Amino acid sequence: MANDLPITTSEWEVMRIVWTLEKATSSEIINLLVKKRTWKASTVKTLIGRLVQKGMLTATKEGHTNTYQCAIAERTAMQEEATRLFKNMCAMKNGEVLAELIQEIQLSKSDIQKLQDALTAKEQTAPDQVACNCIPKEETTE
Amino acid sequence: MANDLPITTSEWEVMRIVWTLEKATSSEIINLLVKKRTWKASTVKTLIGRLVQKGMLTATKEGHTNTYQCAIAERTAMQEEATRLFKNMCAMKNGEVLAELIQEIQLSKSDIQKLQDALTAKEQTAPDQVACNCIPKEETTE
DNA sequence: GTCCTCCGTTTACAAATGTAATCTACAATT
DNA sequence: AATTGTAGATTACATTTGTAAACGGAGGAC
Incomplete structure (x- = not known):
């Protein structure tokens, strides 16, 4: 597999x-x-x-x-690609990118409903800020 | 540029x-x-x-x-990558992938708000179904 | 002033990718 | 049966990518 x-x-x-x-x-x-x-x-x-x-x-x-x-389901492969991409980009900016992405792609009414539900659920535990994960551990000039 | x-x-x-x-x-x-x-x-x-x-x-x-x-802004580059990825995947399944993606990545409260707004706006004109765009023009056995 | 170090540039080289021709063996045709 | 069309396998070859060593000059250490 x-x-x-x-x-x-x-x-x-x-x-x-x-x-x-x-x-x-x-x-x-x-x-x-x-x-x-x-x-x-x-x-x-x-x-x-x-x-x-x-x-x-x-x-x-x-x-x-x-x-x-x-040998692998399309949904699985798509999900992996999408997740991999976002994990490799600045976590702090993921939200904005996603927001614009939503405007650019086609979504059905039921897709939108699912997304809204997922967001509502996530809202509960969402932090006020997402930290940037661009720079490795140690600080700049270390 | x-x-x-x-x-x-x-x-x-x-x-x-x-x-x-x-x-x-x-x-x-x-x-x-x-x-x-x-x-x-x-x-x-x-x-x-x-x-x-x-x-x-x-x-x-x-x-x-x-x-x-x-020479290029991070947001721009990120947006391009994300858009390119989704445009190259099955349009019909984009919504589901996005929904799961939302659960997997970190999002701040304000990100979620933005996303919800974007969705609400999009809802107006959303179709009931998004067509699959996986097969080129002509039909299967043509 | 000489030597060492650091930076940028050049060169190296294997693996992956894009793109394809050729070869070989079976299958359909005549 | 001989011919021809195909499908799959093998080979080809340039470019890109990952990974790095080597080289050459400017600046700093002494």
Whole structure:
């Protein structure tokens, strides 16, 4: 079960296709991606191969042809990426970034409801200030 | 004005230091990072050099020594990263991911207030459903 | 003034990534 | 059966990234 996933941007595009199709053959993936990106079929094959190596895709041989499936759920992968990103940015500014992000992405009414609930719950225990975590331990001029 | 910033994770760590210090000499950056990470001084120097090339840091020579400053605001860079990430993930699932993200990161009371306001505003025009944007144009088996 | 140190620059080199051609073996066609 | 189209595997190669040593000059220590 791929846990750390150092998955690259190109590979991510392949994953999105397979996540959506649930299972797919290489030609399905290739057809879709050759259109979307200007990749050659070969390129997509390479990416598929690397994803299999990385344990992100499983290949099940059916006759001569492989059927590819994702070894990790899309939601999980997305969550990990999002969390990793925010953990690597200044904690103090996360809130503002999130606020602007909310304005920039599409959200459904029910998404908004969920978010509001989550916020309300969090409000109880929220601190007045979040400390910046940008500088390692010791102080500047130490 | 660095606009696209293909900035790597290691480089990001250097940026965080300089963003926080506002201006810094190489030795300040090196001292902090050699502790935090197990990098050699040389490694940090390389990263600084690359960031200058990429236009993310400016180097102002004061005598023999450089003073480094960031060429792009931290908030801007953070916002770009966050937006880019979410734009590259399944639009339909962004809401859920965000909801869980909110639970995982630290937020101050005022952050929460801002988020709630942003959500309330957005609620007006929110659709009932957000469409998945994972598969390129043409349909699966076309 | 000489030597050492520190800083910036240059060079190094392996691994990962982006991008792809080629080769090989089965499958479908004729 | 011979041919041809494909799918998967192997190989290729430039660029980027991670990680660092080496070099060369300016300033400070003595």
